[in-house]
Amino acid sequence: MRVRSGRTVHDLRRENRTAVLQRLYFDGPQSRFSLGPATGLSSGSVSNVVAELVAEGLVEEAGSVDSAGGRPRTLLRIRADSGYMVGVDVGETRVRIELFDLALTELARIERPLVTEGPRRVDRYDVGIVLDHLREGIPGVLAQAGIPAERLLGVGIGVPGIVARDADGAVVHGQTIGWSAVPLERLLRESAIVPANVPYSIDNGAKTLGQAEMWFGAGRGAQSAAVVLFGSGVGACVVADEVGPGRAIEWGHLTVRVRGRRCRCGAQGCLEAYAGAEALLERWREAGGQPPADADEETSLTAMIAAAYPGEGGPEPDATALAVLEETAEYLGAGFSDLINLFQPERILVGGWAGLQLGPAFLDAVRGHALSYALAYPAAHVRIELGALGPDAVTVGAAILPLTGFFARGGRREAARPQEPAPAWQATLRERAAQ
Template identity: 65%
Template sequence: MAERDRRTVRDLRRGNRALVVRRLYFDGPLSRQELGPATGLSSGSISNVVAELAAEGLLEEAGVVDSDGGRPRTLLRVAPGGGLLIGVDIGETRVRVELFDLSLTELARTDRLLTQHGYDVGRIVSHVRTGIADVLRDAGADVGRLLGIGIGVPGIVERGGAEGAVVHGQTIGWTAVPFEKLLRAAVEVPAGVPLFIDNGARTLGQAEMWFGAGRGAGTAAIALLGSGVGASVVRSGAVSDEDGQGSALEWGHTTVQLRGRRCRCGSLGCLEAYAGAQAMRERWAEAGGPLPDDADDETAVAALLVAAFPRPGGPPVDPTALALLDETAECLGAACADLINIFQPERILLGGWAGLLIGPHLLSAIRRHARAYALRHAAARTTIELGRLGPDAVTVGAATLPLAAFLARGGSRPRTAAAVVEADSRRWLRDRAGTDRAVEPDRTAQTNRAVGATGTTGVTGVTETTGTTV
């Protein structure tokens, strides 16, 4: 009770703004009359908040609807141009950087391929730095409207120390890498722009819960299948550590075969040693699969699927390839059963580029094996589906990290950063005026892709993520 009594008028105002902004973001467009019952606020409070947000350029009109016998009602929505977000996916084969508006419509993107340098930390930091500069330039973005940068990384993210977010990525050779500190020293954006770093499986989970196949679920487990394997469990649409509602899992390093194959983490029989794309490529090569020595993981998995599931009129089924994928499906089914028995989620979603590639061929077998290994009552209450947001879901999810903080603040910038951003934005623009940075060969052209930002549920589980400044 004492804590509640300490709430100030400013706290109340921010809370009211957050209620309105969240409701409009996820369920809009809505009229002022609809916002009252949806938020529990009085008509006077709604009018004050709407006027304030509109004056700041965060709300805009989205048409009118007729009312029963009264005046037409004006619909409101969060203005897509009210701010900019950057999402970064540090994947297994490339670093992808995307710039979004507030509706999570893509404005620009760039890819940096990871080749001979692999996971060299300095090279990764350089890719993030130049990628951010490129998307801002390509979109002609006003850096003063940048609300934050979210970054999805492989491995365990540890926070709370003097160096900020530290990444432990055993499978990629990262031991206590002070990633946040390195990025803060390298990334060229105004000093007040918040930076958010989290596990890539968790960013995927948030994206699917907000905009994809997890919408409406109270609890979901979202698997990220790429060259490696990870997962997150999300309750009530939230993934932040602060509310205890979501967590990243080293699911790929749960044991599915006693004394099984050696995993790249060093252990034996891990799920990743059977279901990761890198492991599938290695197993296919060991079995004599017709692959060039320099075939990458995606090429290898595609060839494996063609061999096991040829098109009608094509070559006969390769029994070795089919047996290999059958084993992969059983391992995934058994691992899904572990998720069912431990977490009892309503849904399990298979995502990531490799998951979406093998999923259409293996999903029925994965479901069958999951039912065989899981407790019957728990399995009957869980569905296993594919993610809906495609291979870009980690990047979209990374962008939702600063978006979640923005919504929790009711559309306001952090008070400690607002003045810094305004002053440093002008300085940043002056310093960069007239520059023409060379474009790296693997940068793609600006594209437009709408993710959509309405109609999802689980808004009440979203809490403000603590951000640090670049």
């Protein structure tokens, strides 16, 4: 049966379920009475939806509150153990895999470093290595927590690069890491890591960071924000809706210096060639600095910060490290001013392992440069601050991706996909590409 808008009764029921689930999730325990105004649904619709969700084990009672002159009202909340999500951060120094319940409580974690230095040096961006970490890590966190894979609502994965989609699912174009049209979702499906009806949600790591900060971190309450992921390279996500999905932008590849330093993307003068942790350490080394031998990027950056900002009672600041960091603060500030002028966000939030390390030491300098380079009106209406979720923000955001799909389906699991044979031309083209 269809209603006049073209939506079916099934569509309306799903939308009503989605509205109730989202309000319970974001606003905490509520009564049936308060869910009416919060969702815009009639009391009868709320009662029907709640009865369904309770019967399915998605919603449970959570005590009661007094009403104005009547019987106490029963509070409702989403059951934390009614579903689970895996969040994965395919970062530039490590792969982090975490298992969460529906309340986003971390239940298990596995980390695998991507080795870049010393006698075990390997290509840290080798697709096979990353896939091996996922094949071992996803079942590993499930085993640690004793959760069957069938209870997963989905696996969310944040990756460096642009994520496109074709008939096989998510395809990653990571120019800076040498990933050219990597069919990551198809490769994962072929590995049969999780049941066929458990969805993979793959997106840019800056976007998953932005999603997490807007839902649960420093972005809460803002209608718009630019969330910066500052790691080996730099990226950003622009969000125009507190709850809706953001949009990943290749902010690190804005040109900040014509015919400047060669970026790892192949172009010259990109912001990432000056402000990413990898480039920052290279510039320190070129200026005469001495990063620790055979150390990874995170350890080397820690040493650089300690040299530049030794603190009270410590040795004199390392002039070379300090000069490189001060120059980097100006480059970042100029990059922030571009975000301010282009998108006029209420907030700019800084995350990522390098951003969290550097932030306390030089965020004030970055803020000063950003406001001096930006147009006066949008600069006067923006707050620039650190993200609130720490180094796990990308995995939390990745876990949110399947949760968003679960809510959009009204709290119903994705149906198993029929296994249909692929057209013959697809197999032929793949064989040619492998030659």
